[in-house]
Amino acid sequence: MPRSDASLDDWLAYLESLHASEMELGLDRVMIVYRRLMPEGLPGQVVIIGGTNGKGSTLAALESLLRAGGDSTGAYTSPHIRRFNERIRIDGEEATDEAICRAMAAVERARRNVPLTYFEFTTLAAFWLFREAGVAYPLLEVGLGGRLDAVNVADPVLSIITGVDLDHTQWLGNDREQIGYEKAGILRAGRPALFGDPDPPSSVTDQAAAQGIPLRIRGRDFGGEDGEGGLAASQQTALEAYGILGFEADSGLLATLREAPAPPGRFQRLEGAPPVILDVGHNPQAARWLAQRLSDIPEKPVQAVYGAMGDKDIEGVSGTLADVIDGWHLAPLPGPRGLTAEQVSDRVSGVIPDDRIRTFQSVREALASAREAAGKEGCVLVFGSFLTVSEALALLGS
Known part of the structure; x- marks a missing residue:
């Protein structure tokens, strides 16, 4: 374990040495540490956002709406572009090096001898910071897939799948149906869900029907074409999510949404x-x-x-x-x-x-x-x- 005065760079280097594989899908290891770290679970109205593309943009748009309405948010995204701190935001501000190091030390104490991947460890560190800050709305972006992704140990009140297409096929499957099955793993029985594309694979709609999930689909139940009404598809999905969370966007909030800059690296x-x-x-x-x-x-x-x-x-x-x-x-x-x-x-x-x-x-x-x-x-x-x-x-x- 790094020393008490270790820097964020020291911690990140340590995490890279913990697990033999950069990636190992599965919830068994991370769930053990999660339950030790926060036996009551991650508090707040958790929203999990998965999908092949548009996850970060949808999360940023929903974060913008919630913050403009005066609600506290935690945002967890990956990967970062310039610095690790970009992955964890609390009320729109990146977590400091000092705060992240404290969170990592807490995860390490709870981990004991359980091997965690870099992503699993940092996911739990983000959860710890959100709990410490008492955020009302933790917004969690899936890293890969959904069903076996580390963020899926949390219990969402709303799940969003932005869309399904071919990517990471060596882990998720070779067609949209197989990939859709993995991404639909973030859905929860009886709880609302959104699909941010007009063409969901049947593996998603079938799972929703089997579990009694009210699945709303862009172009059928909300929104329209990308750019319709001055809103990108990700913004339309975020606006619908805002409504499901119990809020109504007035003209001022809609203007805020339209004017909000896209996350770095998105056009x-x-x-x-x-x-x-x-x-x-x-x-x-x-x-x-x-x-x-x-x-x-x-x-x-x-x-x-x-x-x-x-x-x-x-x-x-x-x-x-x-x-x-x-x-x-x-x-x-x-x-x-x-x-x-x-x-x-x-x-x-x-x-x-x-x-x-x-x-x-x-x-x-x-x-x-x-x-x-x-x-x-x-x-x-x-x-x-x-x-x-x-x-x-x-x-x-x-």
């Missing part, structure tokens, strides 16, 4: 010549959304900085964006799952013409090349991974 635009757009999207569904947004912007050409993990559908992503991106500046990603630029090039070359692909040894080099190619009339898109976006933001000084 985040940094003005300049050229402007730079950053998006953490990394699967075909996210790429379809990106393609639509890029087709609407006036700046052309679009030059992309792209890095990817080896387990992602690189061919599907690049094929979806082939018609809206004019140049591909490929960068490497670190870690065992990260690919070199040359490996990414091998996988996109069957979809993108070779004369539109360039490879680089760093995000810095790829970003410089993309900005030069875009000129003053075009724009740069940085996407494909939280790691790529994080490094680009640091380089751009944002």
